[in-house]
Amino acid sequence: MLEAMFFIAITAEAMTAALAAGRRKMDWFGVCLLACVTALGGGTARDILLGHYPLYWVHNPYVLLLVCGAALLTIAMARVVDRLRWPFLLLDALGLVVFTIVGCNVAIEMGQHPLIVIVAGMVTGIVGGILRDVLCNDVPLVFSSELYATVSIVTGVIYYFGLQANLQQDLVMLVAIAVGFALRVVALIWKWEMPKFVYDKDLR
Amino acid sequence: MLEAMFFIAITAEAMTAALAAGRRKMDWFGVCLLACVTALGGGTARDILLGHYPLYWVHNPYVLLLVCGAALLTIAMARVVDRLRWPFLLLDALGLVVFTIVGCNVAIEMGQHPLIVIVAGMVTGIVGGILRDVLCNDVPLVFSSELYATVSIVTGVIYYFGLQANLQQDLVMLVAIAVGFALRVVALIWKWEMPKFVYDKDLR
Amino acid sequence: MLEAMFFIAITAEAMTAALAAGRRKMDWFGVCLLACVTALGGGTARDILLGHYPLYWVHNPYVLLLVCGAALLTIAMARVVDRLRWPFLLLDALGLVVFTIVGCNVAIEMGQHPLIVIVAGMVTGIVGGILRDVLCNDVPLVFSSELYATVSIVTGVIYYFGLQANLQQDLVMLVAIAVGFALRVVALIWKWEMPKFVYDKDLR
Structure with a gap:
């Protein structure tokens, strides 16, 4: 079940990336590349940081075709997509939570310290979006938007300590996904944000 | 012969990077650093993604001196370089194609899947330019310019399937380089571009 | 002693990063993330380039808490910090020099070539600041500011050749730190800069 949600999440991330590419007037190749970086960048960054080789997409290269297919489909459907704002935000929220669980699992299997888990x-959940924003020449949204990274941390904490408490894995996973997903949706609806740090003076 | 072309390609990439640095009014150190990132970044990204250690320039550190030398020479020759637009574009096209072949060879030697090859x-061919543009705070040119990445993919496909067909390696390599190089030059002359995806509405 | 200075340097880098985040109106999470990237990014880049696993902060995860703590403390103290321009620049200079020595040590222990040392x-000393500037959507300062990278190179050269000359390690380290630190401070006071390469014509 996690695997099915994982593929849905990758597809959703690829489609949001394709829309971002369209806003920058990229060509079809740029759309596919940005989709790959966004959908697979988080897992890639995690594996490189942890020295966990081979990377997921090097081991299963067909996922590259899935991502490029989803990106090209988005081009074809761009007019429809416009009316699908909420479905997209929900899929994006699901993607964030599912990527987080997948990332925790990799670190747990490697026997890492709880903080690193x-x-x-979190790296799996948010780095794809950061890379997308850097390549589009924006200040990454995650630094200032609604509870995005916080949702990932909350999901990870529930999942990790649920497993430590010897509860059943599937149950823990479902609870972590449900809580994280609900938190993100509520934050979107009520525009919950972390407090901002505004500092105007230039040090230099 | 591939090795000779590889060094020519690295030198050419270093020089184009130096000109980009000059447009941003970087200091001499910045020129050298940007040249290293541009000329060696593609191969470095490929090796990190494939877990292929040690990196090329860590194993052969003198290539760093070659790159910095080419960059500093470009500073000295900036007035002449200005008249050399076409030689530079041709060397850059050669670099793209040669880097692609070198990158394919590394993946083939590691026994990777054809898609990964x-x-x-492609990563070897284009990532250097992407990093150069990100560090210069531009949206990477490769996302919207003339068939740049497409040339890399075509070259890689010809090379890989030529080798699979048990043709002689040198012959396959020459054909792949010639086709890729010609495609890039024709795309530059006639301003061939991939279709663009233009999407104006903001999802958020 | 190097270790104590290393922690001071990490804390100082985290605090300067927090101020940069404040200038971009990031939220508290963004402040912590940018602090981690700035303070630990140089060492992480070095270890990934050299294939030196596990990464320092994966092995000692509590350093993440130190960095986030320093970043959050900076938010609380922002008004005071404003008057501390010079202490900060001095700590930042110390950080640059200490990071350089730590990075050289890692490469020496791996038996790398002198150029790679x-x-x-240099990567350890300057990459954190480059990542900070890229994430804040600036052209990295290090490409055009006062002798920043040069200080790192001078420190590394003194340290490496001092050790090669079989002098006592602690003495060599102190001399390298003192010379590098003094050079940076003098460059700040007298606004020493590397010559700039200014090139106005667009190649394309």
């Missing part, structure tokens, strides 16, 4: 989940 | 070639 | 020190 949480960080691995 | 093509991706390894 | 110097590069490893």
Whole structure:
């Protein structure tokens, strides 16, 4: 079940990346590349940081075709997509939570420290979006938007300590996904944000 | 012969990077650093993604001196370089194609899947330019310019399937380089571009 | 003693990163993330380039808490920090020099070529700041500011050749730190800069 949700999440991330590419007037190749970086960048960054080789997409290269297919489909459907704002935000929220769980699992299997498990989940969840924003020449949204990274951390903490408490894995996973997903949706609806740090003076 | 072309390609990439640095008014150190990132970044990214250690320039550190030398020479010759637009574009096209072949070879030697061989070639060919543009705070040119990445993919496909067909390696390599190089030059002359995906509405 | 200075340097880098985040109006999470990337990014880049696993912070995850703590403390103290321009610049200079020595040590222990030892020190010293500037959507300062990278190279050269000359390690380290630190401070006071390469014509 996690695997099915994982592929849905990758597809959703690829489609949001394709829309971002369209806003920058990229060509079809740029759309595919940005989709790959966004959908697979988080897992890639986690594996490189943890020295966990081979990378997921090097081992299963067909996922590259899935991502490029989803990106090209988005081009074809761009007019429809416009009316699908909420379905997209929900799929994106699901993607964030599912990527986090997948990332935690990799770090747990490697026997990493609890802090690193949480960080691995967070890197998997958010780095794809950061790379997308850097390549589009924006300040990454995750630094200032609604509870995005916080959702990932909360999901990871629930999942890790649920497993430590010897509860059943599937149950823990479902609870972590449900709580994280709900938190993100509520934050989107009520525009919950972390407090901002505004500092105007230039040090130099 | 591939090795001679490889060094010519590295030198050419270093020089184009130096000109980009000059447009950003970087200091001499910045020029050298940007040249290293541009000329060696593609191969470095490929090796990190494939877990192929040690990196080329860590194993052969003198290539760093070659790159910095080419960059500093470009500073000295900036007035002449200005008249050399076409030689530079041709050397850059050669670099793209040669880097692609080198990247494919590394992945083939590691026994990777055909898709990964093509991706390894493409990463080697284009990532250096992407990093150069990100560090110069531009949206990477490769996302919207003339058939740049497509040339890399075509070259990689010809090379890989030529080798699979048990043709002689040198012959396959020459054909792949010639076709890729010609495609890039024709695309430059006639301003061939991939279709663009233009999407104006903001999802958020 | 190097270790104590290393922690001071990490804390100082985290605090300067927090101020940069404040200028971009990031939220508290963004402040912590940018602090981690800035303070630990140089060492992480070095270890990934050299294939030196596990990464420092994966092995000692509590350093993440130190960095985030320093970043959050900076938020609380932002008004005071404003008057501390010079202490900060001095700590930042110390950080640059100490990071360089730590990076050289890693490469020396791996038995790398002298050029790679110097590069490893430089990567450790400057990459954190480059990542900070890229994530804040600036052209990295290090490409055009006062002798920043040069200080790192000079420190690395003194340290490496001092050790090669069989002098006592602690003495060599102190001399390298003192010379590098003094050079940076003098460059700040007298606004020493590397010559700039200014090139106005667009190649394309």
